[in-house]
Amino acid sequence: MNESDGDLRADCGACAGLCCVALPFAASADFAEDKPAGRPCRHLTADHRCGIHDRLRDSGYQGCAVFDCYGAGQRVTARPGLVPGAAMFEVFRVTRQLHELLWYLAEAAERAEPAEPSALYAEIDALVAGDAGTLVATDVDALRARVGPVLERAAARVHAGAGAGDGRDLRGADLVGARMRGARLRGARLRGALLIAADLRGADLRTADLLGADLRDTDLRGADLSGCLFLTQPQLEAARGDTATVLPSRLSRPAHWPAAHPGGAHGGAGHMAGPSAGKATPRGRAKGYRPGKRSGDGSGGRRGRERYEGRRKGTGGGPGAGRGGENRNRGTDRRPDDRG
Ligand code: SF4
CATH class of the missing domain: 2.160.20 (Pectate Lyase C-like)
Structure with missing residues (x-):
């Protein structure tokens, strides 16, 4: 996968509704009810569509309206050798976190000196494309800790160049x-x-x-x-x-x-x-x-x-947990060095 935004944008039509099955959520201002991980949401239709897509916010599902898988859903759905089930859901959970890192690195490569973010992008992308067992065993926090400084340096370059x-x-x-x-x-x-x-x-x-x-x-x-x-x-x-x-x-x-x-x-x-x-x-x-x-x-x-x-x-707690408007209970959602 190259660094094009298109690969990191959700295509729900090419996804088996993974976020609506794999991820848990809890009744709150953002979700109308509890749903455990691995159980299909009751609003998910047989063709993997959301039955209330056009009225999510009015139906108490603001958390779904703001969620983004960064293209992880269609990528995992298309992976050979995986069928919907616990293994696939775990691959989706990790892929989604890594795709978010790819999104940031793609921006860093586009906005500043590309060599450093591009190299890390290629490494993470290869991990996502590789063996599923290796992927789910990935230390995502360790990768985040490497991505954070890369983004920091990219931001400094952008600001220096823009007289910002x-x-x-x-x-x-x-x-x-x-x-x-x-x-x-x-x-x-x-x-x-x-x-x-x-x-x-x-x-x-x-x-x-x-x-x-x-x-x-x-x-x-x-x-x-x-x-x-x-x-x-x-x-x-x-x-x-x-x-x-x-x-x-x-x-x-x-x-x-x-x-x-x-x-x-x-x-x-x-x-x-x-x-x-x-x-x-x-x-x-x-x-x-x-x-x-x-x-x-x-x-x-x-x-x-x-x-x-x-x-x-x-x-999960920790820096950035549940922030940025992404309010699904994913437990491990964090961002690179956001100091939250
Ligand atoms: S309400 Fe719709 S988008 Fe949200 S989990 Fe259920 S089916 Fe998916």
């Missing part, structure tokens, strides 16, 4: 519910940042590094995400945006995002008053971020966080 602002360091920052409307975050390092329900309307996020940032319900209406690094479709699907949100060319506008307000009144960076308007601090609090403001008793931020913690499923 001051590259504010907000890695892993807790910005849940932060008010950052119109923030100037060009080139910011937001790896693993908690931006859940943050207000980033009209923000300048050009070339920001968003690897593993939690964008669930983040308000991106009118924001400029052009050239963003390591932003994925599941992150976008979990966020709020509109037709005025500017996206990186690699990604698609989520179908549920509405048309922009005719007045375009999202308050971009250029409209902010004063030199510090919209600035987010390295300590992780945006100017104007007031936890508890909503309830008046100082507990609003905490409650908001607890609400989303409740939505996080998974038993």
